[in-house]
Amino acid sequence: GEDVEQSLFLSVREGDSSVINCTYTDSSSTYLYWYKQEPGAGLQLLTYIFSNMDMKQDQRLTVLLNKKDKHLSLRIADTQTGDSAIYFCAEIRPSGNTPLVFGKGTRLSVIA
Amino acid sequence: DGGITQSPKYLFRKEGQNVTLSCEQNLNHDAMYWYRQDPGQGLRLIYYSQIVNDFQKGDIAEGYSVSREKKESFPLTVTSAQKNPTAFYLCASSYDGTGNQPQHFGDGTRLSIL
DSSP states (O other), X not given: OOOOEEOSEEEEETTSOEEXXXXXXXXXXXXXXXXXXXXXXXXXXXXXXXXXXXXXXXXXXXXXXXXXXXXXXXEXXXXXXXXXXXXXXXXXXXXXXXXEEEOOOEEEEEEO | OOOEEEEOSEEEEOTTOOEEEEEEEOXXXXXXXXXXXXXXXXXXXXXXXXXXXXXXXOTTOTTEEEOOSBTTBOOEEEOTTOSOOOEEEEEEEESSSSSSSOOEEOOOEEEEEO
16 A cells, blocks of 8 residues: 655754654545654554644644645654654554554654 | 553564464453564554454465454464564554554564574
């Protein structure tokens, strides 16, 4: 199937905002998810957005959804060193044999 | 606390040997999943099960087998037919298999070849 696309690396300074971008493929996706993976660990659900929403804010996290361009972004305000991790976006594929399809992940490095 | 437990955390396999990775959940979730993660890659689905006694192949099922005899348990066997088994294996579960409920992940098992 078609890929969910993410840039592989992002480096920011502590205290700045981070923006991680994702392009998905299935316009019928009902939910889109953001997961965080710290070294040697599983994936932790960060946040998600329903497809009829344009924006969702949860403390330091802001998710923006542009359905026309099939573009999803995750903004982390006041980025901290503890935010260093790999971030995956994922989309539902209702018609495929893989219920949830993940991007390759964006490795966020926070410089103190 | 509810959650997903994968064991062991590290596993070593000899050539020609089958090994089984354990995944248990106490979240009362109907659906369970196995993913493989390689360095610099996203997650690739091996098998998933939406209900007890039923499972479907994902994108990379060859060389793997699963069973779902109990709701809480979804073990994955890496058979000798899997020629490149070295990877990080992640198990997940969700309330149902529609995708409208988020998947929750265990901490993974890292499999290496001796």
